[in-house]
Amino acid sequence: MMADPSQTCDVLVVGGGNAALCAALTARRAGARVILLECAPQAFRGGNSRHTRDIRYMHARATEYVTGPYSEEEFWEDLVRVTGGETNQDLARLTIRESAGLADWMLANGVRWQRPLRGTLHLTRANLFMLGGGKAMMNAYYDTARKLGVLVAYETEARELRVRDGEFLSAAVRRGGETHEVRAKSVVVASGGFEANIPWLKEYWGDAAENFLIRGTKYNQGRMLKELLEHGAKPVGDPRGCHAVAIDARAPKFDGGIVTRLDCVPFGVVVNRDARRFYDEGEDFWPKRYAIWGGLVARQPDQIAYSVVDSKAMGRFMPSVYPPIEARSIAELAAALGLEPAPLVSTIDEFNRSVRPGTFDPGSLDDCRTEGLDPPKSHWALPIDRPPFYGYPLRPGITFTYLGVTVNERAQVMMHDERPAKNIFAAGEVMAGNILGRGYLAGFGLTIGSVFGRIAGREAARHALG
Ligand SMILES: Cc1cc2nc3c(=O)[nH]c(=O)nc-3n(C[C@H](O)[C@H](O)[C@H](O)COP(=O)(O)OP(=O)(O)OC[C@H]3O[C@@H](n4cnc5c(N)ncnc54)[C@H](O)[C@@H]3O)c2cc1C
Numbered sequence: 001m002m003a004d005p006s007q008t009c010d011v012l013v014v015g016g017g018n019a020a021l022c023a024a025l026t027a028r029r030a031g032a033r034v035i036l037l038e039c040a041p042q043a044f045r046g047g048n049s050r051h052t053r054d055i056r057y058m059h060a061r062a063t064e065y066v067t068g069p070y071s072e073e074e075f076w077e078d079l080v081r082v083t084g085g086e087t088n089q090d091l092a093r094l095t096i097r098e099s100a101g102l103a104d105w106m107l108a109n110g111v112r113w114q115r116p117l118r119g120t121l122h123l124t125r126a127n128l129f130m131l132g133g134g135k136a137m138m139n140a141y142y143d144t145a146r147k148l149g150v151l152v153a154y155e156t157e158a159r160e161l162r163v164r165d166g167e168f169l170s171a172a173v174r175r176g177g178e179t180h181e182v183r184a185k186s187v188v189v190a191s192g193g194f195e196a197n198i199p200w201l202k203e204y205w206g207d208a209a210e211n212f213l214i215r216g217t218k219y220n221q222g223r224m225l226k227e228l229l230e231h232g233a234k235p236v237g238d239p240r241g242c243h244a245v246a247i248d249a250r251a252p253k254f255d256g257g258i259v260t261r262l263d264c265v266p267f268g269v270v271v272n273r274d275a276r277r278f279y280d281e282g283e284d285f286w287p288k289r290y291a292i293w294g295g296l297v298a299r300q301p302d303q304i305a306y307s308v309v310d311s312k313a314m315g316r317f318m319p320s321v322y323p324p325i326e327a328r329s330i331a332e333l334a335a336a337l338g339l340e341p342a343p344l345v346s347t348i349d350e351f352n353r354s355v356r357p358g359t360f361d362p363g364s365l366d367d368c369r370t371e372g373l374d375p376p377k378s379h380w381a382l383p384i385d386r387p388p389f390y391g392y393p394l395r396p397g398i399t400f401t402y403l404g405v406t407v408n409e410r411a412q413v414m415m416h417d418e419r420p421a422k423n424i425f426a427a428g429e430v431m432a433g434n435i436l437g438r439g440y441l442a443g444f445g446l447t448i449g450s451v452f453g454r455i456a457g458r459e460a461a462r463h464a465l466g
Contacts, residue, residue: 007151009035010464011457012171012184014158014224016040017047018134018446019428020190021141022453023460025109027188028148030461035182036150037173039157040219044255046138047192048216048400048429048445051257053134054116054127055106055450056443057099062125065113070126072096078126078441086437094409095435098451103128105454110140122287127443134446158224161187163231166421185464186423188456189413190449193401193429194222195242196254201398204240211303213247215397218254225430228405233421234414237402237433243440244294247397249304250322262392263317265293266362266380268309269351270394272300275334275343277351282369282379291440298396305394306337308348310384316362324390333389352383400445404433411456423463425456 011027013020016038028034038045058075062068075096079087107113112131116124130137145152153175160172170183194200196218201209229235251260266286269277270293279296283289297305308330327333334344351373358368360382370377405413405426412420413431428449435448 007035008183009033009151010185011035011188011460012182012186013037013188013190013457014171015047015190015192015428016045016152016154017190017192017428017449018049018052018138018141019449019453019456020188021138021145022450023188023190023425023427023457024145024150025141025148026454026457027461028145028150030458030465032461032464034150035184036145036152037156037158037171037182038152038154040154040217042154044217044219045142045154046135047220049449050134050138051216051255052130052137052446053258054123054129054443055102055446056127056441057102057447058096059100059103065115065128066125067116068125075099075126079435079444082439082441083437084439088434091407091409092435095448095451098454099447102447102450106137106450109144111137112140123442158191161224161227161231163421163424166232166415166419166424168421168424186425186460188425188427188460189224189228189405189430190427190453190456191224191430192217192220194225194403195220195398195401197221201242201401205298208298208303211395212244212298213249213251213256213260213395213397214254215245215247215256215258215260215399216254220429222401225404228413228424228426232415234406234416234418235403236406236431237404237437239403241402241433241438243291243399243402244298244396245290245399246293246297246305246394248320248322249393249395251395251397256397259321260397261290262307262320262394263290264307264309264313264320264392265290267313267316268307268384269348269377270305270307271339271344271347272305273302273339275339275347277347277375278305280375280378282377282381285365287442293394294396294398297394303396306339307392307394308333308344308384309390310386311388311390312382312386314390320392322392324392326388326390328387328389330384330389333391337391337393348384351377352385355381355383400429400432402433402436402438404429404431407431407434407452409455410459411452412459423460425460427452427456
């Protein structure tokens with residue numbers, strides 16, 4: 001259904017991903033007339049949410065789909081560990097407790113589950129996997145929204161918000177080259193982060209940001225985030241902060257999604273443009289380290305790196321979507337990767353000489369390590385000596401940005417003077433920085449968006465209908 005964006009409604013939802021749909025469905029069920037603006041065309045609806053696979057939630061026991069319980073305290077401890085305490089405890093606890101109801105709510109809105117996939121970074125107990133992934137989840141939500149009578153306007157971008165004294169009045173929206181004014185009694189901003197806005201990233205990262213690849217939608221430009229901040233919303237989160245993993249450098253600039261991530265790093269060495277190693281590839285288990293590699297590559301010259309493995313490593317990590325570059329010798333591999341052969345040969349020789357014998361075990365922090373090498377490789381160090389040799393080019397793959405707006409437990413946007421905006425609510429990545437100040441917990445992006453989407457929808461409807 002293509003809504004006429006100049007209509008008046010009770011609740012205007014800006015965004016078309018998970019948080020937006022959770023808000024729209026909840027507000028509509030509460031009796032509000034809802035218009036949802038998605039700036040992407042219908043075929044690309046769903047933002048980064050359509051790339052997801054699983055959601056973390058608190059639960060008391062194993063089910064057909066999760067292998068055991070995941071308590072509030074364990075969830076909380078996991079969150080404290082990854083954020084180093086950079087979290088609003090009240091909002092975090094609220095999110096964790098409310099997550100207990102998500103499995104039933106999602107099921108009631110059309111989402112179906114599947115047993116955990118293999119090679120998914122040890123999530124089988126804490127996380128539920130959506131059948132068909134985020135794409136199927138978003139399709140289910142849009143279908144339910146259509147049946148309930150939520151009006152969806154695709155290819156319609158919210159450009160400006162008219163706000164007076166912390167009160168939302170209307171939004172200027174752009175569709176088909178025309179600007180319309182949408183009036184609503186309350187607004188839910190659920191328009192994601194600003195990770196696709198390269199000029200904005202450059203403000204913090206300089207020209208390096210030109211070489212970043214964006215794992216998700218190109219539509220997350222952060223326009224509404226900027227708009228809220230300009231209207232006096234209190235920011236939260238490190239403006240430079242972003243979740244970044246190492247992905248295949250051959251991935252597209254936007255929307256490469258989950259399959260472009262490379263998990264080969266712990267099984268070989270990683271070198272930069274000058275064929276030099278720059279970090280301990282075996283520092284810790286990969287699920288605990290994969291999220292730092294985007295940042296590490298971002299700090300290398302030209303933001304490029306190369307993972308080099310030999311034939312012993314093949315079959316030990318998730319298969320890559322792009323085939324590795326293959327050669328019979330390290331010198332040939334260097335040439336195929338576009339590196340100077342002599343320095344790569346010397347780096348690999350030095351590495352091989354420093355490897356101490358041990359018992360190789362990818363399932364433990366084993367004793368296969370280097371000695372006298374800087375940086376060391378602390379675990380899973382085996383000589384790279386069995387041809388053929390393989391190389392994968394790596395680039396920083398940006399998942400999302402951390403800068404957002406401060407909210408309270410009713411999902412109201414907080415203004416600089418610490419007062420909540422009367423009728424402006426935020427959900428999803430645009431406010432996730434309140435809870436996830438840094439680091440990441442797999443499956444938690446959807447948890448925050450679902451919990452706060454539902455709260456924002458409920459509160460926005462209550463305000464509009466009250
Ligand atoms: C490859 C990848 C895999 C991921 N896997 C997982 C996972 O398995 N589990 C998990 O929990 N998290 C995962 N995440 C993170 C997760 O995607 C986000 O935390 C979550 O989807 C954010 O939801 P959201 O609704 O806030 O934003 P999004 O889903 O990104 O939605 C934002 C929406 O706003 C729209 N929009 C933006 N600006 C405007 C505007 N001005 N006007 C109108 N519309 C606008 C966009 O088009 C988009 O539809 C993954 C992310 C990526 C990139």
